[in-house]
Amino acid sequence: MTQLPQSTDRKMGLVIDLDTCVGCHACVISCKGWNTENYGAPLSDQDAYGSDPSGTFLNRVHSFEVQPTPCQSNPAPEAQLIHFPKSCLHCEDAPCVTVCPTGASYKRVEDGIVLVNESDCIGCGLCAWSCPYGARELDQAEGVMKKCTLCVDRIYNENLEEVDRVPTCVRTCPAGARHFGDLGDPNSDVSQLVAERGGMDLMPEMGTKPVNKYLPPRPKDTIEEQIDILAPLLAPIAEEPQGFLGWLDKALDKLPGGNA
């Protein structure tokens, strides 16, 4: 079994905003493209044009319907659809590392990124079995375990401009729903965003201490609760067209350049 580091210098990870994610899969395919061409073996596809196409992805978006609980202010709430992107959460207590029989899975001391050293990976699949999030996929062509690298080959890459030294999923996200940074530093932008928006751990009960955080959706369908504020705005100035035209004349006089 493989040991985790006692601590890591930084806790690099993602903050994913579920209030903003539109479920477009941009992150999924950008990840597929970058990681097919870069770190380790390409992400392969089986039966690519056939009846049961299935490939390796390091990041997937799932969509869940949510039926809010009726309450006094909203006795018949509408169902909601939440888009939920999911990739490796680079857990502090990563069970996928400790379960690895060859030492291929490891968590980096300098930034906390969990990686697979493909040359040591025997494709036994124990790590995928141990991950409560289903974040690892065994590549069927190469027979090695693939997972999110947090684009370790981008975020320090001196061949990229500094602004581009972020994971490819973050760079590409059209809605800006993905944020990258050091979650070990309470003053980092991502930590502050988590604090402001009530960022959450995914399944904290599993005890994995995930580094990635999710920002919850904001409350929805509340406009009718504001009717007390809005109703006075809509107080009629007239019920009939004739009355309206009377009001209109006075109102026109009050405009800039008017007589009032």
Place this chain on the structure above:
Amino acid sequence: MTIQQPKIDTSPKISDEIRRTTCYMCACRCGINVHMKSGKVAYIEGNRDHPVNKGVLCAKGSAGIMQVNAPSRLRAPLKRVGPRGSGAFEEISWEEALTMATDLLEPIRKDNPEKLAFFTGRDQSQSFTSFWAQHFGTPNYAAHGGFCSVNMAAGGIYTMGGAFWEFGQPDWDHTKLFMMFGVAEDHDSNPIKMGLGKIKARGARVIGVNPIRSGYNAIADEWVGITPGTDGLFILSMIHVLLKAGKIDLDYLSRYTNAPVLVNASEGAENGLFLRDADGKPLVIDRNTGELTAFNKPGVRPDLSATHTIDGVTHRPVFHQMVERYMADEYAPEAIADRCGIPAKRIRAIAGELARVAFDEAFELDKEWTDFRGEKHTKMIGRPVAMHSMRGVSAHANGFQTCRALHVLQIILGTVEVPGGFRFKPPYPKPVEAHPKPHYGVTPGKPLDGPHLGYVTGPDDLCLKEDGSAARIDKAYTWENPMSAHGLMHMVISNAHAGDPYKIDTLFMYMANMSWNSSMNTKGVMEMLTDKDENGDYVIPNIIYSDAYSSEMVAYADLVLPDTTYLERHDCISLLDRPICEADAAADAIRWPVIEPDRDVRGFQSVLCELGARLNLPGFVNEDGSQKYADYGDYIVNHQRKPGIGPLHGFRGDGTQAGRGDVNPEQLDKYIENGGFCVTHIPDGADYYKPWNAAYQDWAVEIGLYDSPQPYLFQLYSEPMRKFQLAAEGHGDRQPPEHLRERIKETLDPLPIWYETDQEGNQGFTVNALTQRPMAMYHSWGTQNAWLRQLHGRNPLYVPTKLMRQHGLSDGDWAKVTSPHGSITVPVMEMAALNDNTVWTWNAIGKRKGAWALEEDAPEATKGFLLNHLIHELLPPKADGMRWANSDPVTGQAAWFDLKVKIEKAGAPDDLPESQPVFEPIKSPVGTGPKNLAWKVGK
């Protein structure tokens, strides 16, 4: 094991070279960085400098590598050797292909150019293809707008000189309330997502009006799951509430709209037209003087209230008519709530929120500007309410009026072209008068007498022959749909098959999958394309088709001209047709061959350059008869529409001129150097109030968008529509046929109305059925894509919980879905976040066996399906046996979303092997793709 951290290379080389061009994985036209390794495409990402996407890229864009390497790419010109529809072809040389095409087209042009119908699909080169068609001389040209969103475009142009999407955008930097109507997950793509992200980051509110709560609507703070087709009623009800509360921008209405313009109340042929002065300027009463005055006179303060009496007839301003109409009880929230499926309280709350944000959160920008009346303003007033709308409003037979209603709502709140509101993108704003009118003057052997498509302003502009019959094969600009600004591509094949209004000889199409997902009545279209007359000849004698891929339509062509992929070609995203401008800037872009084709294929536009020369078309040959443009790249640089104005606005003349300037032979190189695009910013202070802002108008003239300043008023009341009504009332020489009089009177109302779409024949079909395009896939272009089809390879029919229970359905069951036109049997899936009387599915996932290089047992071909089979291009017969077009009576927009169905359970998941109907496989001209992929081009 103890930690022995491997050393890894965290700074690998990214690529040999980045080639920057324009994406074409959908119609959004983002800038892309194509990373090359050893001359091959290694990776595609967004271009940070690009005005459209600013670095981001959607799933489609990133999957471009799978598109340019798709096994479905056509490889060489094809000549049909089996029956039409079989897919039996032989590969031929380009010389043979071009000779065949020339031999077909030359006699048509010589004798009767209208016998060529040239229609292009999702063509991004319409200013070029229309130029070709115009020089050929046929009146029968259009692109796909008629079955896409012509209601939106025309509703916007006729009301405010611009519409949504390519015409304008929300002021994302300032808006505090964003409301979208009928916006599925596509148009436009990345800019909407970026905008939503931007406004959500600062906590602004989003209201989504859509029967389906997915995509953008899923993240809306408020979801209005409206009954399809009733958006207009909902909007007019909010206008009712706002008028009653006096929550309208009177200053804006009086200055910038035709609300104060006086309407002629005299009986007769002028009734309902504007009072005008001797110069034709609409008249208002000046509140300063009480005098009748031209609307644009310096110093005039147009009066929204005053009337004018001549000879005992009182002429009232437009605004009086609006007040009278929309304050009526029929528009009260309580009166319309049930029909719209929205509680009255919710309608009031939303109207209240619009008013609160527009007026209580108004703000000012310290920008001076001068209006077209010469009045100087020291500030710009912001009203931070922005709206957007697309096909959910557009694709109904009441869509044009609904689009107009929506613009009226925006305008009475004073939110168009102001900070925080909705802003136009150059070349818009552009009033109807600044657009061409449609042309249809045919002379054998000569060009058409002008551009095909344009904006009519009354019956005189209709495209009618002397006998009153339609001049165009699609019957655009006729009494059936007088304001059909984009043509009616969806009617071309059925009209050509019926020989109504006349027979054609050759159907020439580009990028339009008419025998599958781009037609109503798909099976019927296949039959029309293969139907033979009593002599055994095809009823549509010749079909030429160009596509880059082995689409379903390929099988129905006699001659196939294989196009390149988007990374292998020149293109220009031109200010002459559908540019990529921003509200702050004019912008255009190019595509250029970042890779060379590895097949015997040619860019379609380059083929047209050669074909045009072979046919001796005036615009395509030099004086000595030689070919004028070697290829499309040559055309892009050297063509001039007017002296100094060409397809690209940037780097003209000596390379520093924008807009107007001589041809610059280095222009394409300059674009490539600049990242594939060129941006010219609107000066500060000219960037809002554009239709009335003298500084903007002058800038637009300077860069060649207009020839002279074109200030105008927003047309709350549409005089062109009134002219059609007047004809229907019996005035004028050009008269509609009797059977259309009543409909024209009713539906061409000059002030927005709502009407229930024609439900005759729909008795018993009560469930609304819709389609949406997924964000990660664009029409059929995505299904062949090995990565994207793993995201959206299946398209169940999504059924609301209530209907699932009612019909005893469970996920995966088969349901028979029936319309008056036909039935399909398809797999279902429950969805709760859905209007409870609406079913829907993803558009164009379903594929025909043998197409797109997919295996015949691909889920797209076995479980996938099209709703198109249920939608006919004609409505069910009326009592008199007549069948009217399933289109908007104003514009001819295909009314896809008026579909009504009934559903019943057809079996458990294992009871049926495949979705119904099943069609014979077509023989693939390209075989099928490889089994497995592990795509890595670098070492």
